[in-house]
Amino acid sequence: MPAGMTYTPLAKTTINSATASSVVFSSIPSNYTDLIIVVSGKNTASGYGWGLQYNSDTAANYSWTMLEGSGTAVTSMRGGSTGLTGQSIYFAYNQGISDLLSYATVSIQNYSNTTTNKSALIRQNNPSSTTYPGLSAVVGIWRNTAAINSITLMVPGAGTTIASGTTLTLYGILAA
Amino acid sequence: MAIRSLKTGSFSRSAQVGNQVIMPGSYESIATVTVGAGGQSSIVFSSIPSTFQHLQIRLFSKNTTDNGTIGMRYNSDSASNYSFHDLYGNGTAPGTLTAANQTTLFACLTGSTQAAVSVIDILDYADTNKFKTNRSLIGVDYNGSGYLWFSSGNWRSTSAITSITLNATFSQYTHAALYGVK
Numbered sequence: 001m002p003a004g005m006t007y008t009p010l011a012k013t014t015i016n017s018a019t020a021s022s023v024v025f026s027s028i029p030s031n032y033t034d035l036i037i038v039v040s041g042k043n044t045a046s047g048y049g050w051g052l053q054y055n056s057d058t059a060a061n062y063s064w065t066m067l068e069g070s071g072t073a074v075t076s077m078r079g080g081s082t083g084l085t086g087q088s089i090y091f092a093y094n095q096g097i098s099d100l101l102s103y104a105t106v107s108i109q110n111y112s113n114t115t116t117n118k119s120a121l122i123r124q125n126n127p128s129s130t131t132y133p134g135l136s137a138v139v140g141i142w143r144n145t146a147a148i149n150s151i152t153l154m155v156p157g158a159g160t161t162i163a164s165g166t167t168l169t170l171y172g173i174l175a176a
Numbered sequence: 177m178a179i180r181s182l183k184t185g186s187f188s189r190s191a192q193v194g195n196q197v198i199m200p201g202s203y204e205s206i207a208t209v210t211v212g213a214g215g216q217s218s219i220v221f222s223s224i225p226s227t228f229q230h231l232q233i234r235l236f237s238k239n240t241t242d243n244g245t246i247g248m249r250y251n252s253d254s255a256s257n258y259s260f261h262d263l264y265g266n267g268t269a270p271g272t273l274t275a276a277n278q279t280t281l282f283a284c285l286t287g288s289t290q291a292a293v294s295v296i297d298i299l300d301y302a303d304t305n306k307f308k309t310n311r312s313l314i315g316v317d318y319n320g321s322g323y324l325w326f327s328s329g330n331w332r333s334t335s336a337i338t339s340i341t342l343n344a345t346f347s348q349y350t351h352a353a354l355y356g357v358k
Contacts, residue, residue, distance in 0.1 A: 006355065007203040033353060034234055063319035067265030076265025080319050109293050110236045116349050119236065119293040121315050139315020139324045141290055173234070175353035176205040
């Protein structure tokens, strides 16, 4: 394998105005092994997390398990096939304050296979000193064996959008 | 052809210096194992070159049972030279555990109805002046149950890691990939 081809940036989106509530990476090539998405930014309103959907599937085909620490407490929660939290993989990527951005890394492994459901691991931190500080990680499942060819990252709460300056970068990882 | 920035000294893979810089060869795939029909009881990465700084294993594991454990050993060492600390959540409550003087590290959970996934970083694996430390993020979700798990492990040996063995009953479609980071 040619050197430098293992970890490849595929697409990058920078939000220039706070009017969008979602970002879509589409036409994802199937020749990689895993996908990585790095998100740096914030929402425009506090208290809303982000959701992850695949192939425009908005049905309740997602579930997730989360572990979160706020600095004063550790909690674990889950979302399943009912309600909004079952319609995406939820990760608590809350409002940043001024220049304190939040960061999330999404790892989607074996995304292009057509025999198993799709798993994602997400690490996220929000350095905000207000209501929703946090360090968290999530494992999420999409109950579908289809290859992932598009990924939607969204802020599903009413009254919030993605803040201007937020960047989202998609990488492909290629195994030998 | 790599272009070197006169300003920063960094290399870029593209002709537009200032783009995302990924040093050619800085993250390389070393080996991959995909388990076929019939399964297998272990996955071994052997003859690991010493030319990288760190290793990363990206594991997508299908097994015959849910919520078992996948053990990890270095250089076939089966003595009580391992220890680890874990922080985990089961969807309703957090938990923590520690284990000393173990004969294996904890690499991942097992997943039967759903695959379990993990990303394992092994730092300074070839350094003969240090014990070896790994950092792992592990998860499996079954739509109503599951775990998110952090694990930090230690191998009390200064030997360079030349082989890694993952032990579990692996089913078809398990995929394990080893990467080197410079």
